[in-house]
Amino acid sequence: MRIKPKSPREAIQPDRAPEPPARSRHARNPIVILINLVLSSAVLAVLAIGAGLYWGKAEFEAPGPLKTDTTVIIASGSGLSIISDTLEANDVIDNAWVFSLGVRAYKNAGRLKAGEYAFTAGTSMRQVMTDLVEGNAVTHAVTVPEGWTVAQTVARLRENPILVGDLTDIPPEGAILPETYTFTRGTSRQQILDQMKAAQEKLLGEIWQRRSEGLPIETPEQLVILASIVEKETARADERTRVAGVFVNRLNRNMPLQSDPTILYGLYGGEAWTRDRSAITRSELDRQTPYNTYQIRGLPPGPIGNPGRAAMEAVANPSRTKDLYFVADGTGGHVFAETYEQHQANVRKWREIERTLREAERANGNGAAATAN
Template sequence: MQPDQAPPPPSRSRHARNPLVMVINFLLTLAVLTIIGVGALLYWGKGQFEGPGPLKQEASVIIPKGSSLGTIADRLEENGVISDTLVFEAGIRFYKNQNRMKAGEYAFAPGASMKSVMEDLVEGNAVFHSVTFPEGWTSWQIVQRLNADPILVGDIEEIPAEGSLLPETYSFTRGTTRQKIINEMQQGMSAALADVWEGRAQDLPVESPEELVTLASIVEKETSKADERSRVAGVFVNRLKKGMPLQSDPTILYGLFGGEAWTRDRSAITRSQLNAQNPYNTYQIQALPPGPIGNPGKASLEATANPSRTNDLYFVADGTGGHAFAETYKQHQRNVAEWRRLERELRAKEAEEASQQEAAGE
């Protein structure tokens, strides 16, 4: 027996052989492959953009003002923060952040992803520095510290008015101008003074917020102890009410040397300095000096605006960093005598220690 012969394959459809159909099939195939390729590329790029970066240890990078996206990407790659500038730039453009990144100094953690780097740059999470001004510093001293700070930029055109700056700690980013810090200090003082003046005691012998600053600046220079400010202020308020001179040594120094009065040791006032003509010398005038002798802090402003209710008219150092207060001159004289005794003991002790050190050295 012979097997049946297999039927021939069906002939191709005329439509399948149509050139237009062939082109369409090719384009569809190409489109599918392109979509698959783009999808794979996007998936890979997303992983690169959101995955851990190459940074092994924390690094700081400065992004100059006006930097282009390409410049930023290059700088980050140079510092080892990112591994691929093309992926970084593509991710930035995908999120439409190419014009939203901020200049500044940035600190990036080890393994920071490109996405987190982008977020820091867009949000402006720059490194903050700080500068501190002690309470009572003069405007001249404040300007000197600002000029010495290597992070700040720009010049200060003139020394601000005494008493117009609020001494505190101020934070700033790299590239901040010195004048901006001055502006913040002036705004801070204006706000603090307005608040304190609003809540002042109504029987204060001062006529304006400016006079309050002047008196507070003297209180600031007379004591560094927080619990004494109100009592020292009370002494000066009592004296002003009685028409007595304030007799504050720091006012003499400021009148003689201005803002540079406390740049070197001038604690001992000579008789000639005491007698010299000096509009700030509160031994010679029975009123407030013509202006502040420094920039008081808010605590001194508050203490001066609401001084202690005592009958004290005098105070002198007590040897512990504080003061002994008195209502009468006789009591004050006893306190002065005690202070001088303590001074003699202190000098004798210092001389003895110096002698012992000299003997040990020989």
């Protein structure tokens, strides 16, 4: 049987593809569109902030633009903005805005300290911040030599170009501790002087508690008086306790101390040690003052300078000796004696040395001499 072919109109047609699903009504909702936009923006913002923080942190910790070491003064009362601009103006940092943000990020905006700061080449912003927060400012120093008077000390403080302000409360003689004191720019002269006074009070209290028993000294003030005399009589550490022992023995026997430096202080006060004096004249020795220990017995009414720690320690714990006299030996030290006869022999030897020194100094065009006790 033959099958009759279908007509062209009846040719097999491909199946029709299904229609795509209708778009959800939620997707077309404006609220959904807005939420998608906000979320997308938030993601982009987070990415941008993260990138900014990464860049800022890298900049904050990277080596700075400073080519050579430099010193910058941060004025007292400066805020973060002024400090940042000052650092940028001095090429310590290259971006004041980044520095300010970094300082705020570390919550240090109110902790930066004024002062004089030394920055090394290439210092990072983070290190700059650390220095300012910790107050690693440049320190200066002023030294008061042992035995100096208050007048000499005041003059040194007033001459110092770094310290500021004038002195309004000057302590009495013997009330400050000779020492080296460090300070930062902006420190006042009165602050340093007050520090010297506080240091003396503290040290004197400690030494007084450690003093030997049986000393002919009744108060800490008297210890300072005698220590100031010991300080001016010898600069040698190995002699201080022995010189102190001589004066203690004399006080116990009610003998005059016969200390030449007391004569000078009685005549010239705090200016005594600024004078170029090599010997005491007979007229000076004979002039009566409350400090002339050739004419008074016991201690003078006050110190003749500000003794150092070693001199005060020597008086508090003097050598146990029978010595009553000492005289220069020509080498910067002294020779000691228990009796007046021994002392006179030592004085004669010293006079010979003194005469030789004087002749040599005359030959050199100078004049210098020393006296005996």
